[in-house]
Amino acid sequence: MKLTFKASLGALITSTALAGVASAEGLKGDLNIFLDTSNPAPRAVMEQMIEEFQGMNPDLNIETTIIDREAYKTQIRNFLTANAPDIATWYAANRMKPYVEAGLFDDVSDLWAEPEIAENLASTKGAMTIDGKQWGVPYTYYQWGIYYRKDIFEELGLSEPKTWEEEKANCQKIVDSGRSCYSIGSKFLWTAGGWFDYLNMRTNGFDFHMDLANGEVSWEDERVRATFANWRELIDMGGFLPNHQSYSWQEALPFVANGEAASYLIGNFAVAPLRDAGLDDSKLDFYQFPAINPSVELAEDAPTDTFHIPSAAQNKENAREFLRFMVSADVQTALNAGDALGQLPVNAKSSVDDDKFLKEGFAMLSENSKGGVAQFFDRDFPAEMAKIGMEGLQEFMVRPDNLDNILKRLERARGRIYK
């Protein structure tokens, strides 16, 4: 009996030792990854990175599922509860809150305690934190700003505006030349959220904007009205693309490409399709949204895309190893390169690709965004408020006279949603 016990103990020790050796060589078991990077370039680079991870861990059985980006947004609820993968992509800030509160995302504060991540990813820690814990890691982010037709600006003798007065003067000249100043497609609403983010952050500052997002300020507040009054100046001028409510953001791109609109407030993801449409760097340029109220510091929108480990994941240790890999400096450099995601790396030790827009965007976010960095209207505001809010913003852009009604509606929604 004693002998058998000893023998089995010995066997146990040997097997543990073996396992230890094995894990030094690579991970074992399964890793099930769900991605929403369905566009061709992001898809290719993700697959390439996973391939590399596989190469490092030949015994690991990796299964990758790539889901259409829009469909993913509704499917995530089902698969997190029913059939959880080990890794799922999602978005930072309030956008992940419903899943955090429902206990569907795993707390990964332990990863953030590791110096490798704590030091290099510090800038995005805030966006990943809810209730003092971190619920995922970022893998990319991108700047927003005004992308404009350099050749049209030169033709009209305009320069990049720094102040609101210059912005309006520019716009007036563009309108007089028979073009729209700003292309926008608000059919799916969120593009209007970008305009509100910038106007509100420039008029009232980052902190006020966040207070509004957190439901601490009334929508009928005079300061909110001031934001809308600034917006209205551009609307009344005829600055926005007519019939924008019928277009998606992609459908609004040709107006910039063929010169019917001179600029476009959008995220950096618009650069690739505009380049494909024939705008090279001599025709397409970028400037930071100008200051409106000189007493508030500039703040920017920089939405962050993230990886999470669902609470119901089967292989959490493998998943953690994968997250460490994905945020490491070299992987971040490759992942966000101009011909891959074409965005900004989250790791401070990574290098930004040699691309005009990425370099300008990176400089803007690291040096000229002292007020703070917001995620985006539909990521900072709770989902319900974002939906009702963006609908109101679209209505305002089409029917600015309805403002009082819209604000009343939003204020009532605020009373209900934040409790």
Next chain:
Amino acid sequence: MSVLTDNRTDTPPRSWYKRNEIAITPWLFLIPAFLFFFVYVISPIFQSFQVSGYAWDGLGEKEYVGLENYRELWDDPAFYTSLRNNLIWLVLYLLAIPAGLFIALFLNQTVRGIRIYKSLFFFPFVISQVVVGLVFTWFYDPTFGLLNSVIGVFGLGPINVLGDPTYVTYGIIAAGLWPQTAYCMILYLTGLNAVDPEQVEAARLDGAKGWKMLWYVIVPQLKPATFIAFVVTIVGALRSFDLISIMTNGGPFGESRVLSFYMFEVALSEYGFRMGYGAAIAVMLFLIMLCFIAYFLYSMYKEEKGR
């Protein structure tokens, strides 16, 4: 040997199933259908009623709120917009029935190649609603759509049909009528085959022609087809979801929503996290449909009884 013969002649007592075979077999065959009908149709109805009493994000804990969701519906302007659009859909969608009838009458003749014409008219019903929606979206496009080019010739427009809250619902209904008319047409074409030529002959001898012939002789004989066309059109109007989703996504600012789309939006879409509220809308939609269902059942019952 004798034992064996005994066994053969003695008829064994028939099993209970054998004795009741004729009465039971139909029910056995019906069991799967009943089971699925109950699980996927009946029980969700009651579940919706139940969920509508809760505030629930579909993930976390349910919180019982009683009739709070309905009270909120009561002063939700978006609900009334959807309800109004639903009524517009119900009324205007019925235009598919007369339109289908006239196309069917027009096509009900023997000309060389008539089958090709018939299939061409039936074509819009065969293609997916999504394609219909896309085609009409481009047709209505405010900058390069065909519609604005055509009315531009007459010095009108441009109008942004899908971007203007006053026209948007009518624009989508027009798109929906295209396939729905084809559907009604097919129903009437088959109905016209069953029209009794002797009655038509007799009516002709009595001097009936034109509208009178149509209204007093042909249409009454088409009653079964009309009934079916009515049912499918009403149901089609109430579940007009795909066209709205494709063409406007409920916009501009929610003006083209109908109840089913609004329910989807608040409960299941990208920003939808209100299962209880969505269920309350579903219950309202169910109650509206119930009026029609009750009417159909009643008229079918009357029909059966009258025979």
